[in-house]
Amino acid sequence: MKTGEIWSGLGSTFATAVFLYTIFQQYLPYSLRAYVEIYFTKLTNLFNPNIQITIQEFSGERLKSNEAYTAIKAYLMTNSSKRAKRLKADIGKDNDNLVLSMDDHEEVTDEYKGVELLWTSSSSTPQTQQLSFYPTSDVKRSYRLKFHKRYRELVIDSYLNHVLKEGRAIGVQKRQRKLYTNSSTQEWYRKSMWSHVVFDHPATFRTLAMDPEKKKEIMDDLVKFSESKEYYAKVGKAWKRGYLLYGPPGTGKSTMIAAMANLLNYDVYDLELTSVKDNTQLRKLLIETSDKAIIVIEDIDCSLDLTGQRAEKKVKEEETDPIKKAKEESTSVKESKVTLSGLLNFIDGLWSSCGGERIIVFTTNYLEKLDPALIRRGRMDKHIEMSYCGFEGFKVLAKNYLDIDSHVLFETMRTLFKETQITPADIAENLMPKTFNGDAETSLKSLIQVLETAKEEARLKAVEEGRLKAEDEAKLKAEEEAKLKAEEVKENFAKDEVKQDESAQLENEGSDTEVIA
Template identity: 40%
Template sequence: MELLSQLWSLLGLITLLQNILPSQFLSLLHSLYESLQDFFTPYSYYDIPEFNAYCSLDLNQLYRHATLYLNSLHNSAACRHLSLSRSKSSTTISFTVAPNHSVHDTFNAQRISWTHHVDTVQDSLDEKRSFSLRIPKRHRHSLLPLYLDHVTSTAAEFERTSRERRLFTNNGNGSSYDSSWVSVPFRHPSTFDTLALETELKKQIMDDLTEFAAGREFYGSVGRAWKRGYLLYGPPGSGKSSLIAAMANFLCYDVYDLELTKVSDNSELRSLLIQTTNRSVIVIEDIDCSVDLTADRSSKATARGDHEEEVGRVTLSGLLNFTDGLWSCCGEERIVVFTTNYREKIDPALVRCGRMDVHVSLGMCGPAAFRTLVRNYLEIESHALFDVVDNCIRSGGGLTPAQIGEILLKNHQDVDVAMREVVAALQARVLAGGGGEEGADYEEMVMRSPESVLGVGSPENWDSSPGKHVGKRRKEGQTPGKKVNFLVRLRSLTKSESGRRGI
C-alpha cells in the first residue's frame, strides 16, 4: 500500500509540473529524453508510410514492396498474428501482418523487425498505415541499403509468382476510351511436366525461356528490345496451344490472345500493343488464316498497280512493326508467339531472324511424349505394350498427341483396353502408309533458330529442307512387303503379350 501511495504521489507531481511549466520547456525535456533513449538503445528505427506525403494519393512503392515481402514471410516463426484474405476471383490466400503487430526477419546474420502501425485519423474514418523498420544501429549504414534491395527484389519475384494471371482477348472496340482488351482468370492446367513432348525438345524450350527471363541486363547491353519470338508449327492436335499454356505457366506471365480479324487497321494494332503489360505472352494463332497477310507480296504489288498499301485494314508492314518495329519496344519481357498448321504459307518476312527467334516443329507423338500421355491419363509408368507402341511409331505409325489422348481418355478406366486401342490405331496408320500429309514424323520435331533454317535454305525454299528429304527418303524406301511383314510380326508379338498377361 505504501508503494502504491508513492506512485500516486509521483503521478500527481508530474501532472502539476505539466500544468505549471511552460510548453517550450516540456518540449525540451521530451527531446532530451528521446535523445538519451536513442543514445542508449542498440537499434535504429525507420518509418515507411503508406503514402509519400500526408493526405497524398501517391502510393509509397517501398510500403508496397514491404507488404509483398512480409507476405512471403507468413510462417508462424516470423509472426504470430496474421490477417488472412482472399479475393472473389482468386484461389490464393493473402497473408498480411495484423495491425500493431511485429514480424521478425534475419538478414546477414542480423535480426530485423517490422511493425505494422494502423492509426485512425482524428474526426475521420480514414486510417493512417505505416511500417516501422528496426535494425541494429551499429550496422545500419552497411545493412540498410542491402536489405532494402533484398526486400524489393524478393517482393517483385513474389508478386510475379503469386499474383492472379489473366487471359486477355481483344474485344474489337479499339475506338473507345476503354481498354481494348477483356480478360478472365488464366487457369490452364498445362505444364511442362504434363506436356506431351519429346524430352530433349522440352528441355531446350525450358532452358531458352529461363535464359530469356533472366536476360534484362544482356538485352539492354546489346541494344535489343527485351522480347523473344516463337513460331510453333505442326498439324492440328500436335500440342501448339498446350505448349503456349505451359510456357505461360512456366514463366508466370499473362496471355494476350490477339484476334487479328477483329482489328480494323494498323493504328488499332499499335494501340493494342501499347495496352499490353510487361511479362506477358502475346499469341496470334493460325497466322496464315487470320487475315490476308501472307500471300506473295510481288503479286500483291502487281495487282495494286504499285499503289500505296490499302488503308482501313491490318497490313503486312503493320504486323511487322508490331513484332519488330519501333512500337515493339514500348514494353519489355514479352514473348510473341505465332502458330500455324502450314509453315510454308507464312510470308518469310514475318519469321526472319529477329522476329521469330525460335522455330518449334510439333508433329506426331514420339515415344517419350506417349509415355507422358499414359502417365497423365492412365497413371502408370510401364506396360508390356510399350515396346510395341515404340515399334509402331518408328515404323511410321504417326498419331498426334490429341488423337492418342482421345483414345486414352475414352478408355482411362481400363489400362489394358486403352493400350490395345492405341496399338490398333497405330497399326492401322502403319498399314495406311504412316502420317501422310497430316504432319512431320516425331524424328523431325526440333527447336531451331531461324539461322539454322537459313543455313540450309531461305524460308522461300522450306520445302527442300533436309528434314523433309529425310522423311521422303524413308517413306519411299518402305515397300508394301516390308510393311506387311512388320505387321505380321507386330500382331504376333501383341498376341503373345496378351496371352502372357491373360488378356
C-alpha cells in the first residue's frame, strides 16, 4: 500500500470519528451520554496497559490547597528544568534567582529504580471564565502520573512516598516566603481572600534589642514548638501556639514578629479584623492560610469591640435615637459583625485544627483592655512583655548602629538606663544619624544628653504628680475633717434635744403631782 493511500485512509477515519463525536454530543441525551462515556472508558481500558493517578491543586471543594500537589510541583522542578521544553519562571528565595517549573500541558519523564514514569501538568478553566478580562484563580490545575500496570505496587508503596518526601524538602529549601493581607472586599473575579507581597524583612533575634536571657527563652520556645508535631498529636491538641506581645509603643513588637518569622522560615498573615465582614468570613480566611505561618492581629484592643457590649450599646442608642437608626439604614452602613465568640473559635475552636504548625500573635499597647477570655493560657500560651530599653538591649543597638562592643562611656549609660524609661525606637533614632561620620564617642555623648534630659523630665513629672497628689491628699483630709466636724455638731445637737426632752418630761411630771395634791 502506498504512503498516500495510508494517509488518505487515516484522514477518512479521523473525519468519521469527528463526525460521530459531533452527533454524539448534539443528539444523544445527557443522561445516556454519561453511560456511554463510562462504558467506552471501560472498553478502552481493556486495551490500555497504563494506570493514571491525578493530583488536584485543591481538595475539599477548593477550601484548602492540596499539600501533595505543592510537594509534587517542587519535586518536578529538578527534572522539568532539564527535560521540559516549555517552562515557567518565578522569583526564588532571597529574590536573587529564578525558580523554573514545567508549564501547563507539558510532560516530563522521571526514573525510579529503573522504571520510567511520565508526569503531565494540565489546567482547565470553567466555561464561565473563558472570556474574562481579569486574572482568575479559578483555573483548575492538576498533575497526572502515568505508568505501566505492572509497576502498581512499586509506585503506590514506594515511589509516591519518595516524591512527597523529596518535594517537601525542596519546597522548604527554595520557597519564597510571603507577607499576606486580607482584602477589604472580595472582587468577583478573585477566589482567594488574601493578597501577598514578598516577605523580606531583615530583622533577626541577633539585631533585636532585648535582654539576652529573655531572647534565648523565646527562641528556644519557638524552636521547640516547630519540632513538636508528634507531641501535639500525642496529647490531642492542634499544632498551634499563641503569643501575646504587650508593651508601650516603640518597644519592638512588630520587629519581634519579623524575627520570629525569619527564625522559623514561616510566612506571615497580617489579619485586619475591621475588614472582615462576619464570623463566617473569618473562618474562610483561616482555612486559606498555609501551614508554617504566623497569623498576626496587631493592636487587638483597637481592632474591634469584642467584649460583647457593642451590640447592647448599639441597641440602646437605636432605642433612644430612632433618627440615627433610620439614617444608618438609609446609608447602608456596613459594620463588621465579628464577635468575641467567633474570634475565640478562630483561635482554638474546631476550625483551628484545619492545618498545622501555625503561630497566632496578638499585639497590644494596653493589656488591661483585653477580655480575659481572649488571652487566657491555652489561647495565648506565652505572654511576652516588650518593655523599655535596658542596658543589655542598648548594647545590641550599639553593635548594630555603631559597630562597637564596649566603650568607656558604657558605665555612665548603664546607670542612666536604670533611672530612665526610653524605648528602643527612640534609642535607634538617636543613634542612626550619627553613624555616617563614624564617630562613636560623639554619638554616645549625644545619647547620654538625651537620657539625662529624659531623666530630668521624668523627675519633674514625678514632682508634679507628687504635688498634685499632695494637693489631693490635703483636699481629701480637709473634706474628712469637715465631715467629722459636721457629724460632731449633729451629735451635740442630738444630745441637746434629748436633754430638752428629759427636762420637759420632768416639768410635766411635777405639774401632775401638784394637781393630784
